[in-house]
Amino acid sequence: xxxxxxxxxxxxxxxxxxxxxxxxxxxxxxxxxxxxxxxxxxxxxxxxxxxxxxxxxxxxxxxxxxxxxxxxxxxxxxxxxxxxxxxxxxxxxxxxxxxxxxxxxxxxxxxxxxxxxxxxxxxxxxxxxxxxxxxxxxxxxxxxxxxxxxxxxxxxxxxxxxxxxxxxxxxxxxxxxxxxxxxxxxxxxxxxxxxxxxxxxxxxxxxxxxxxxxxxxxxxxxxxxxxxxxxxxxxxxxxxxxxxxxxxxxxxxxxxxxxxxxxxxxxxxxxxxxxxxxxxxxxxxxxxxxxxxxxxxxxxxxxxxxxxxxxxxxxxxxxxxxxxxxxxxxxxxxxxxxxxxxxxxxxxxxxxxxxxxxxxxxxxxxxxxxxxxxxxxxxxxxxx
Amino acid sequence: xxxxxxxxxxxxxxxxxxxxxxxxxxxxxxxxxxxxxxxxxxxxxxxxxxxxxxxxxxxxxxxxxxxxxxxxxxxxxxxxxxxxxxxxxxxxxxxxxxxxxxxxxxxxxxxxxxxxxxxxxxxxxxxxxxxxxxxxxxxxxxxxxxxxxxxxxxxxxxxxxxxxxxxxxxxxxxxxxxxxxxxxxxxxxxxxxxxxxxxxxxxxxxxxxxxxxxxxxxxxxxxxxxxxxxxxxxxxxxxxxxxxxxxxxxxxxxxxxxxxxxxxxxxxxxxxxxxxxxxxxxxxxxxxxxxxxxxxxxxxxxxxxxxxxxxxxxxxxxxxxxxxxxxxxxxxxxxxxxxxxxxxxxxxxxxxxxxxx
Numbered sequence: 001x002x003x004x005x006x007x008x009x010x011x012x013x014x015x016x017x018x019x020x021x022x023x024x025x026x027x028x029x030x031x032x033x034x035x036x037x038x039x040x041x042x043x044x045x046x047x048x049x050x051x052x053x054x055x056x057x058x059x060x061x062x063x064x065x066x067x068x069x070x071x072x073x074x075x076x077x078x079x080x081x082x083x084x085x086x087x088x089x090x091x092x093x094x095x096x097x098x099x100x101x102x103x104x105x106x107x108x109x110x111x112x113x114x115x116x117x118x119x120x121x122x123x124x125x126x127x128x129x130x131x132x133x134x135x136x137x138x139x140x141x142x143x144x145x146x147x148x149x150x151x152x153x154x155x156x157x158x159x160x161x162x163x164x165x166x167x168x169x170x171x172x173x174x175x176x177x178x179x180x181x182x183x184x185x186x187x188x189x190x191x192x193x194x195x196x197x198x199x200x201x202x203x204x205x206x207x208x209x210x211x212x213x214x215x216x217x218x219x220x221x222x223x224x225x226x227x228x229x230x231x232x233x234x235x236x237x238x239x240x241x242x243x244x245x246x247x248x249x250x251x252x253x254x255x256x257x258x259x260x261x262x263x264x265x266x267x268x269x270x271x272x273x274x275x276x277x278x279x280x281x282x283x284x285x286x287x288x289x290x291x292x293x294x295x296x297x298x299x300x301x302x303x304x305x306x307x308x309x310x311x312x313x314x315x316x317x318x319x320x321x322x323x324x325x326x327x328x329x330x331x332x333x334x335x336x337x338x339x340x341x342x343x344x345x346x347x348x349x350x351x352x353x354x355x356x357x358x359x360x361x362x363x364x365x366x367x368x369x370x371x372x373x374x375x376x377x378x379x380x381x382x383x384x
Numbered sequence: 385x386x387x388x389x390x391x392x393x394x395x396x397x398x399x400x401x402x403x404x405x406x407x408x409x410x411x412x413x414x415x416x417x418x419x420x421x422x423x424x425x426x427x428x429x430x431x432x433x434x435x436x437x438x439x440x441x442x443x444x445x446x447x448x449x450x451x452x453x454x455x456x457x458x459x460x461x462x463x464x465x466x467x468x469x470x471x472x473x474x475x476x477x478x479x480x481x482x483x484x485x486x487x488x489x490x491x492x493x494x495x496x497x498x499x500x501x502x503x504x505x506x507x508x509x510x511x512x513x514x515x516x517x518x519x520x521x522x523x524x525x526x527x528x529x530x531x532x533x534x535x536x537x538x539x540x541x542x543x544x545x546x547x548x549x550x551x552x553x554x555x556x557x558x559x560x561x562x563x564x565x566x567x568x569x570x571x572x573x574x575x576x577x578x579x580x581x582x583x584x585x586x587x588x589x590x591x592x593x594x595x596x597x598x599x600x601x602x603x604x605x606x607x608x609x610x611x612x613x614x615x616x617x618x619x620x621x622x623x624x625x626x627x628x629x630x631x632x633x634x635x636x637x638x639x640x641x642x643x644x645x646x647x648x649x650x651x652x653x654x655x656x657x658x659x660x661x662x663x664x665x666x667x668x669x670x671x672x673x674x675x676x677x678x679x680x681x682x683x684x685x686x687x688x689x690x691x692x693x694x695x696x697x698x699x700x701x702x703x704x705x706x707x708x709x710x711x712x713x714x715x716x717x718x719x720x721x722x723x724x725x726x727x728x729x730x731x732x733x734x735x736x737x738x739x740x741x
Binding site: 047048049051052055056059063154155157158159161162175176203204272276277281282283285286287288317318320321322324325330334 | 472473474475477478479480481482483484485486488489492493503504506507508511512515516568569570598599600601602603
């Protein structure tokens with residue numbers, strides 16, 4: 001009973017928030033003169049042909065993986081009230097480093113992928129170490145440093161890919177990229193598995209990194225909820241003073257949380273690297289780190305919540321072209337994403353207050369019973 | 385505590401290996417990797433009997449950028465009027481990560497041919513072309529493709545930029561001209577290279593100030609504010625004619641030019657006509673025309689007439705690029721510019737596509 005209620009309490013606010021956001025968007029669309037019902041239908045339209053539906057499902061799943069990883073990376077730092085706005089820069093630097101190392105190396109299959117993953121995590125952590133060290137030693141606010149390091153990361157990645165990391169085997173001309181990964185580093189994906197679900201296989205496989213994302217999600221969830229590190233992380237976030245008083249080293253925790261967040265951020269670019277582009281070049285996706293912040297907010301920093309939020313964001317992203325074919329601006333999906341995040345923040349606050357009030361009433365109710373029966377007994381006696 | 389973090393990392397690593405191995409078992413489905421690396425060809429030679437629906441995937445910025453995308457739309461609509469097909473237009477999302485998915489969605493909906501506007505479609509289009517071997521794809525800009533069903537339309541932008549560079553140098557009174565580029569991609573650097581060579585052909589001592597909105601080879605097409613700041617800085621340093629190769633960011637260059645009463649030079653389309661603001665148009669000296677509309681129109685009519693279309697590089701000789709005279713600001717320079725044009729067409733002047741510095 002209590003488990004059900006707890007689950008309800010956890011799920012109800014985001015669900016309500018999504019509904020409110022949809023209502024606000026519908027209102028906005030109506031004001032703009034767009035038929036809200038058509039827009040809603042386009043949102044859930046996966047296309048006419050079986051092939052189209054399978055492809056859109058693939059887009060939904062493949063798009064959710066990096067958003068989920070980015071959300072988890074942000075949430076780890078959020079847990080102790082560290083705002084790692086720098087996931088964006090960390091994953092870019094990590095991706096360009098991993099692409100370079102992966103492209104230059106030749107190793108057997110699982111090892112090659114593993115090395116790339118480790119390089120990405122190390123590079124992400126190293127780039128996150130800069131704001132962490134600045135905060136610990138000089139007290140510099142990590143919000144400012146991570147934002148600024150994002151801009152530096154864009155330039156750094158551009159320099160690396162045009163200079164030292166450039167594919168030396170490619171001829172003159174052409175836009176700079178790293179050397180493409182060998183076959184042994186190309187992660188297989190899920191394509192024929194769609195047949196098991198009674199669906200047509202998509203024309204391109206769903207990234208195999210989805211397995212890694214699930215494993216990362218489980219490990220991070222356990223790490224945060226079941227280990228001493230996780231306890232110290234949450235304690236430092238909930239009440240820093242109390243945490244320090246009970247012997248948790250504050251500075252070391254900042255370092256650890258930022259490094260872990262950066263290492264996870266390093267994974268964000270890998271689905272694209274290992275199963276889409278196979279190199280870091282002009283078309284490498286940017287902005288995932290920023291979206292990750294919204295995803296972490298929407299998922300309320302819990303791993304299952306982030307998974308749902310990532311799927312929702314990816315679902316809305318995927319709907320852009322469907323909206324456009326209906327003559328509705330594709331930016332409607334971005335508007336929905338924005339309003340969802342805003343309403344979640346507001347609804348969370350309202351829900352927290354409601355819960356606090358109910359808890360208050362419950363606690364008061366528990367202290368009163370002693371007095372109430374006595375009073376009732378007295379009344380009964382008086383009447384008799 | 386000391387044991388937990390490395391312990392977790394080790395577990396993660398072990399699981400990664402395990403998942404990597406587990407995935408070895410179901411081998412990759414056929415055709416999905418043959419596109420990259422080893423394979424030198426993909427797709428089939430496509431013959432289209434009847435053009436009924438055409439798909440167009442935009443470059444970032446989408447419809448209404450008053451430049452690159454709108455030029456393609458103009459060509460598409462002209463062909464549509466004549467041939468009478470259905471057209472579906474899709475725009476990439478903000479981070480441009482869904483270009484491949486746009487092409488797939490257009491192919492799934494039965495569009496044939498499908499146009500990808502911009503060199504950023506290069507890899508995605510080759511990948512998708514392998515997945516849909518019987519659909520004709522047309523890409524504007526970028527390197528050649530290995531796929532039989534991908535036709536690439538390229539333009540000699542450096543040649544066109546040479547002519548407007550010459551016009552800039554002939555117009556400049558200060559001996560300083562400016563250039564604002566979106567990024568440092570091979571394509572955009574070609575504009576700068578041609579412009580600089582054209583300006584120096586007129587006046588070897590001319591100073592060409594250069595600003596780039598994005599340090600890397602991508603983006604920068606949608607940031608008028610940054611373009612304006614860059615242009616103002618160049619005007620401050622004496623530049624009195626400014627060329628831009630930055631898509632819809634260019635509006636910022638024209639705003640700066642109009643505010644300082646100097647000249648701007650448009651790109652891709654005749655921006656005197658498309659800018660939509662008379663106050664800015666009065667400061668657009670000329671535009672480097674990239675006749676995308678004609679190229680798109682012609683490739684579509686070629687498909688209707690011949691059933692297929694091939695890659696083409698459109699130069700000054702084919703009027704694939706050129707300059708505009710709308711507004712009448714460079715009417716007295718036309719003879720000189722035509723002379724340069726003839727020299728380029730005849731091969732007496734070779735315009736390099738890579739900047740000297």
